[in-house]
Amino acid sequence: MGEVPVIYAPIYMDHRAEGYHPENPERVRRVLDAIRPKVIVEPQPVRKEDAFLIHDPDYVDLVEKESRLGYSHLDPDTYVNDRTFEAALYALGGALLAYEVQGFALTRPPGHHSGVAGKALGGPTQGFCIFNNVAFPIKKLGLKRVAIIDFDVHHGNGTQEIFWNEPDVLHIDVHQDPRTLYPGTGFPEDVGGKGAEGTKVNFVLPPGSGDDAYLELLPIIESVLDDFGPEVIAFSAGFDAFEGDGLARIRATESTFYAFGKLARKAKRFYAVLEGGYSVGLSRGARAFYEALSGVEVEYKINQSPSALMTAIRDLIAYERSILRNYWKV
Ligand SMILES: [Zn+2]
Incomplete structure (x- = not known):
């Protein structure tokens, strides 16, 4: 595939908290330092009205109003400052450009937990x-x-909500067991709304899972993709499942993120946007993902799950597969 462009706007760095916050501009710098892209392209912002295509106008108005007022919190986790609204419009523009150039957009603020009304x-x-x-x-x-x-360690609940009733959008989300992690959604039984059943695929992994758990899942994901036949693959690329990244307890390493990147070849086009990832995942995980997108051949070691846990993981995957068999050739 060659050089994969990275999409970056300086304003992505201007959305920042007062005081320490895990979601900070340093995250993007870490990715850039790790992947050293040869091609960086700058997006345009979208118009405010464009955001209405995915969100309620009332919610978009709220973000604009709060951002214009300066630093505050929309909720205990989520801050805005005076640059947030504009940065968020540039982040949407970054995703659009990522589709156009088949690139990886280092979008901030991130997006996959944001639903129709927040x-x-x-x-x-x-x-x-x-x-x-x-x-x-x-x-x-x-x-x-x-x-x-979506391979961010947290469930992409906003994305699932937005496309819940759309059979033409297959959303495969792999995340830590929601009984043990924010946002507490994304169970295997959640398969999509009426007429879209089977197009929302939730794989959950218990805390402690390593690369071998992902390697058991990947052939199933590939089978679903082959059966669906996507024109486009869109990655919600979060790197917080990396061992020791900080906010979760999954123990994935480079081999997992590399394997996800290789899935880009399952469609004619792809694009990727940055979601989570807070420390080591942003350097080592993002680099492995980017290598795979770029067609660089690398062999990485596999981090093993504890053997007692692996038995439980296999049982869980067998259960998830039994649900998928209602809809897909897996
Ligand atoms: Zn996350």
């Missing part, structure tokens, strides 16, 4: 997210047969 599916907060970046190109361009692959 908080999604009963999640307690918006989890640092403002507008749902990964959803935007799909709605703006009316993309057909899109597969969203």
Whole structure:
């Protein structure tokens, strides 16, 4: 695939908290330092009205109003400052450009927890997210047969809410067991609304899972993709499942993120937007993902799950597969 462009706007750095916050501009710098892209392209902001394609106008107005007033919190997790609204419009523009150039957008603020009206599916907060970046190109361009692959360690509840009733958008989300992690949504039994059943695929992994758990899942994901036949693959690329990243307890390493990146080849086009990732995942996980997108061949070691846990993981995956068999050749 060659050099994959990175999409970056300086304003992504201007959305920042007063005092320490895990979702901070340093995150983007870490990714840039790790992947050292040869091609960086700068997006344009979208118009405010464009955000109405994915969010209620009242919610967009709220973000604008709060941002114009200066630093505050939309909820205990999610801050805005005087640059947030504009940065969020540039983040949507970054996602759009990522689709156009088949690139990786280092979007801030992130997006996958942001639903139609902000908080999604009963999640307690918006989890640092403002507008749902990964959803935007799909709605703006009316993309057909899109597969969203969300490998952030948290469930992409905002994305699931936005596309719940849309059979043409396959959303595969792999995350830590929601009984043990924010936002507490995304169970295997959640398969999509009427007429869209089977197009929302939730894989949950218990705390402690390593790369071998993901390697058991990946052939199933590939089978679903092959059966669906996507035109476009959209990645919600979060790196917080990396071992020791900080906010969760999954123990993925490079091999997992590399394997996800390789899934880009399952469609004619792809795009990727940055979601979570707070420390080591942003350097080592993002680099492995980017290598795979770029077609660089690398072999990485596999971090093993504890053997007692692996038995439980296999049982869980067998259960998840039994649900998928109602809809897909897996
Ligand atoms: Zn996350």
